[in-house]
Amino acid sequence: MATKQLKEFTLDEVAQHNKPDDLWVAIDGKVYDLSRFKDLHPGGVSVLTDEEVAGKDATTSFYGLHRHEVLQRPQYKRLQIGTVKGQESVMFDRIVGELSTVPYAEPTWLSAGYYSPYFKETHREFQRAVRRFVDEVVYPDAQVREEDGKRPSQSVFDKMAEMNLHAMRLGPGKHLKGRVLMGGIVKPEEFDYFHELVITQEITRCGARGYGDGLLGGKVIGLPPVLNFGSPELQARIVPDILAGKKFICLAISEAAAGSDVMGLQTTATLSEDGKEWIINGSKKWITNATFADYFTVGCKTEDGLTAILVERGPGVETRHIKTSYSPAAGTGYITFDNVRVPFGNTLGEVGGGIFVILSNFNHERWVMCCSSARAQRDIVQECLKWATQRTVFGKPLISQQVIRSKIAGMIQRAESVQSWLENITYQMTNMSYKQQAQKLAGPIAFLKSYSTRCAQDTARDAVQIFGGRGVTQAGMGKFIEHYHRTVTFDSLLGGAEDVLADLGVRQAIRAMPKNTRL
Numbered sequence: 075m076a077t078k079q080l081k082e083f084t085l086d087e088v089a090q091h092n093k094p095d096d097l098w099v100a101i102d103g104k105v106y107d108l109s110r111f112k113d114l115h116p117g118g119v120s121v122l123t124d125e126e127v128a129g130k131d132a133t134t135s136f137y138g139l140h141r142h143e144v145l146q147r148p149q150y151k152r153l154q155i156g157t158v159k160g161q162e163s164v165m166f167d168r169i170v171g172e173l174s175t176v177p178y179a180e181p182t183w184l185s186a187g188y189y190s191p192y193f194k195e196t197h198r199e200f201q202r203a204v205r206r207f208v209d210e211v212v213y214p215d216a217q218v219r220e221e222d223g224k225r226p227s228q229s230v231f232d233k234m235a236e237m238n239l240h241a242m243r244l245g246p247g248k249h250l251k252g253r254v255l256m257g258g259i260v261k262p263e264e265f266d267y268f269h270e271l272v273i274t275q276e277i278t279r280c281g282a283r284g285y286g287d288g289l290l291g292g293k294v295i296g297l298p299p300v301l302n303f304g305s306p307e308l309q310a311r312i313v314p315d316i317l318a319g320k321k322f323i324c325l326a327i328s329e330a331a332a333g334s335d336v337m338g339l340q341t342t343a344t345l346s347e348d349g350k351e352w353i354i355n356g357s358k359k360w361i362t363n364a365t366f367a368d369y370f371t372v373g374c375k376t377e378d379g380l381t382a383i384l385v386e387r388g389p390g391v392e393t394r395h396i397k398t399s400y401s402p403a404a405g406t407g408y409i410t411f412d413n414v415r416v417p418f419g420n421t422l423g424e425v426g427g428g429i430f431v432i433l434s435n436f437n438h439e440r441w442v443m444c445c446s447s448a449r450a451q452r453d454i455v456q457e458c459l460k461w462a463t464q465r466t467v468f469g470k471p472l473i474s475q476q477v478i479r480s481k482i483a484g485m486i487q488r489a490e491s492v493q494s495w496l497e498n499i500t501y502q503m504t505n506m507s508y509k510q511q512a513q514k515l516a517g518p519i520a521f522l523k524s525y526s527t528r529c530a531q532d533t534a535r536d537a538v539q540i541f542g543g544r545g546v547t548q549a550g551m552g553k554f555i556e557h558y559h560r561t562v563t564f565d566s567l568l569g570g571a572e573d574v575l576a577d578l579g580v581r582q583a584i585r586a587m588p589k590n591t592r593l
């Protein structure tokens with residue numbers, strides 16, 4: 075399609091068109107004809123026909139009330155009839171694949187002029203590729219699906235599979251062997267937890283918490299027990315399709331009567347008379363991805379204690395959506411098992427050894443959530459810095475108020491401290507075996523998660539105060555703030571509640587106290 079030829083106008087020419095039926099404005103070096111649009115304008119007619127706006131350069135007023143993306147929507151883009159002579163358009167929002175230059179909008183390792191002991195050139199190249207991929211493929215889908223509540227589009231799963239992103243999201247390990255990662259940027263044996271941190275943090279930038287979990291959060295926690303404890307036959311049968319984004323799996327542990335209290339689970343698995351099958355009865359609640367999962371990694375009470383069993387969707391398995399405060403895109407569900415028969419070969423690990431299977435996964439899950447929480451806080455810093463500098467109140471930019479600067483100071487300090495601690499822990503993970511991680515990092519990761527999610531809630535509360543009414547409005551300037559404030563508590567509950575984790579950290583420390591130390 076041929077692009078419309080745009081004329082150049084002087085501001086004097088624009089000023090001639092200041093009547094309701096002949097209404098132009100200039101915004102950021104572009105001239106818009108609003109004569110017909112004014113009656114459809116969601117903000118009303120009078121604001122456009124105001125003598126300070128009609129025929130004037132309305133850039134400052136416009137950016138005090140709209141996100142830049144409004145001007146990029148096709149239906150509004152076509153209102154542009156020309157450019158302002160001698161003026162360049164300078165405003166931009168997101169540029170696909172680019173780093174933000176807003177201070178603190180990127181972690182130091184991605185900020186110009188700063189250094190990092192952890193990230194190598196391979197991580198930088200990888201980050202560039204993942205950001206471009208997320209901006210082009212994931213971000214647009216996230217905005218639509220978070221809104222309509224449908225699960226992430228299959229085309230996104232497919233494209234992620236082409237890059238082997240599903241496999242990489244499980245961390246380093248033998249499941250990466252022979253795979254071409256992100257078009258070959260990193261070799262499977264070089265892939266480490268810093269690469270994985272990059273993936274999680276880049277996806278978090280979509281600012282769509284429910285969609286983020288819908289993007290196979292269930293697989294990140296449900297598949298490792300199969301990879302680490304499932305029989306070779308079971309793995310060969312189900313893992314390839316899951317890593318190809320064709321089939322979906324979730325982790326089904328919590329129940330209406332037992333959340334963090336794993337030993338209190340009531341779903342039962344009893345052996346059939348011939349010992350060849352488990353018969354499972356019970357229910358599970360708040361299970362991420364349950365509504366569209368094909369496989370369920372289920373914690374069951376058996377005669378010998380707790381046993382982890384892989385259940386396939388089939389007769390006796392039912393799922394229904396649970397309405398939570400984030401998007402149904404996450405597929406959060408209630409599952410019922412009614413005399414579900416499962417081959418004994420689907421047992422994960424030892425019979426009665428389920429607690430070990432479940433616990434061995436917790437560190438990684440919590441660390442992933444720390445990656446995401448750290449990045450989300452930083453994105454809120456960016457929203458607040460932009461808003462406070464472009465918004466005028468009492469005749470001055472919002473940022474000229476000391477109380478606003480003080481809130482932003484706290485946000486930056488929290489985002490920076492969480493990221494620094496996270497990078498330190500990630501470095502420990504890259505140098506420790508899985509067993510060492512379990513011994514040495516359960517406490518620190520629990521502390522970090524509980525600290526990070528408390529910081530996140532403080533930041534969410536302050537951000538709403540900075541945005542005012544817009545911070546509780548689901549569209550417009552504060553839409554990411556409203557979303558963040560509404561969904562931030564998920565991080566503080568999923569994978570272990572905040573206080574339970576803080577207490578775990580202290581208990582781990584007490585266990586490591588030397589017996590002979592005294593004041």
Ligand code: HEM
Pocket residue numbers: 099106108115116117118121122127132135136139140141144145150153549550551
């Ligand atoms: C090309 C020009 C414009 C377009 C396409 C446009 C479009 C919109 C849209 C889509 C909204 C709904 C809220 C949102 O999605 O952000 C809105 C709200 C609004 N607009 Fe405009 N607008 C334009 C120019 C202006 C100008 C020049 C003013 C006056 C200074 C103005 C004042 C407002 C106000 C007061 C609201 C309500 C804001 C709120 O609810 O917070 N608009 N506009």
